[in-house]
Amino acid sequence: MRIAILKERAAGESRVAATPETVKKFIALGASVAIEEGAGIGAAIADAAYAEAGAAVLPGPAASRDADIVLAVQAPDPALLAGARPGALVAATFDPFGARDQVEAYAAAGLEALAMEFMPRITRAQSMDVLSSQSNLAGYKAVIAAADLYGRAFPMMMTAAGTVQAARVFVMGVGVAGLQAIATARRLGAQVSATDVRSATREQIQSLGAKPVFVESVAGIEGEGSGGYATEMSEDYQKAQAELVSAHIARQDIVITTALIPGRAAPRLVTDAQIATMRRGSVIFDLAVAQGDGTGGNVEGSMADQVVERHGVKIMGFANTAGHLAADASALYSRNLYNFLSAFWDKEGGRPVLDEEIGNAVRLTQNGAVVNPRLEAAPAG
Structure with a gap:
């Protein structure tokens, strides 16, 4: 069983999908x-550290030759994986709804694409949940970046000489990123x-x-919503929420927005009119800016x-906050x-064998076809 890790090629992507720690663990499984x-340079990991852990460090896409x-981190162009074995598993983030053409290309190449962002929000998959781990860091970074820009x-x-009043921070959207943003601002x-x-x-x-x-x-969502995510609300709720936010946001120094709906453009939470009510020098960090509608x-x-300035308010957001x-x-x-x-590693076969619950959730392509139910239900674009 051969595992390959290529250098990330997406603009601004500094992360890497393996560390010396996980290299050692995979080798211990028999791979x-x-x-x-240079795959780890952006994450401050030298090639020598990978070699010391037992990995073969190879030039260019040659690392994927004969890979199973x-x-x-971000799914590579299938052309870079031409040397991989037929049916090779590719575990990465795919943006399946936004990059449907790439998913189709993976199917045509005979690769089995596994979308880590489709990991189900169930107890036994918590340690596999890349959205949660990256969102946790993103929520922290959003507050730190906003604090730096705030200037107070x-x-x-x-x-x-007098008293400096505490900054007032308003977090909109209380998922993993929002909770970490609250905790960081409180600290x-x-x-x-x-x-x-x-x-x-x-x-x-x-x-x-x-x-x-x-x-x-107006009633909101009871419980956690589908899969732990929020869903779109009724027009009555959206109107009531807009009125509430308008009254509250005018008194805030920092606003952190974190709301996302899977497969949809990020919902609009703060309008230009609301921004105009905030005092000059305030800061808004939009964690969902990369999922916007233009x-x-x-x-x-x-x-x-x-950094965009509107009505004296500074608005910022990173395309890749965790990066x-x-x-x-x-x-x-x-x-x-x-x-x-490793949770699905078959010791006798020397390879992972995914079960139905998680395997069917994350698998996008198999045997030359797009097989994920969520994508089959969505129109190709």
Whole structure:
């Protein structure tokens, strides 16, 4: 069983899908590991560290020659995997809805594409969940980046020269990233409030010492919604939420937006009119900017990897937020991959054999066809 890791080629991608730690673990399972030269440079991992762990360090796509499994952060162009074995498994993030043409290309190439972002939100798959591990880091980084841009202190400071008031931070969307954003802002000493459409998050917000801000007049989602994600709300709820946010956002110094709906453009949470109510010098970090519709992500007018100023308010967001913490992001992502494959490792066969529940959830292509039910139900585009 040969496992290959190529250098990431997507613009701005500094992460890598394996570390010396996971290389050693895969070798302990009986696999051989090949990695492309320079694959770990963005995550501060030298080729020598991989070689010391037992990997063969090879130039260019030669690392994928005769590979049975290819690991990646962002799915590589199938042309780079021409030397892999027929039916090779490729475990990576694919953006299956947004990059349907690439999924079709994987099917045509006879590769078995495994979309890590389709990992089901079930207890036994928690250690395999790349969205959670990367979102955790993204929520932290969003607050740190916003604090740096803000230009004022976060905690209350009482000095002989006077008192500095604590920053007021409002987190919109309380999934993994939102919860980490709340915790980070609290650790920095800010006064934190948060909102979500899922009623179950109220207690989570309070447990972190933040103030929950919820629409009370219209019912939201009871529990966690489908798969732990929020879903689109009724027009009545959206209207009530917009009114609530408008009243609250005008008093905030920092706003962090984190809302995503799988397979859809990021929902618009903050409009230009709402931005205009905030005081000059305030900051908004749009964690969903990369999933926007061209006019912004959660925030109207946000642009990936740029600071946009509207009405004196600075708006920012990264196309790849977790990638700004490449070393930690790579370590967590690579452990997710190892946990995934090792959980199904057949010692006698020397390869992973996926079960139906998780295998059918993440498998996009097999035997030359697109086989994932979620993609079969969605129109090709």
